[in-house]
Amino acid sequence: MLKLTPTHGLRTMRATHDGESNFIVYGYSRIGSYPELLVNEIGGYKGKVLPPAGTRLVTVKADGAWTLVRR
Incomplete structure (x- = not known):
């Protein structure tokens, strides 16, 4: 689980x-x-993905290596 500051x-x-x-x-x-x-x-x-405004939490389900980088 990756926690982000609100967008x-x-x-x-x-x-x-x-x-x-x-x-x-x-x-x-x-x-x-x-x-x-x-x-x-x-x-x-x-x-690339555009999270909705105010996103506070992101969850990921994956079977391999993954990355998320906020730009």
């Missing part, structure tokens, strides 16, 4: 995954809120 507007995250199965990333804006699906891919992935 304040447009900020992308660069995401990569080198596994063979699901790569799922959710963003949460408040405790108790429903998550927003940011990435749902099977296999390797390399791309």
Whole structure:
């Protein structure tokens, strides 16, 4: 689990995954809120994601190495 400081507007995250199965990333804006699906891919992935404003928490499900870098 990766915890981020809240976002304040447009900020992308660069995401990569080198596994063979699901790569799922959710963003949460408040405790108790429903998550927003940011990435749902099977296999390797390399791309950019735009988390919703106010995102405070990001969760990742992956079967291989992954990275998330906020830009």
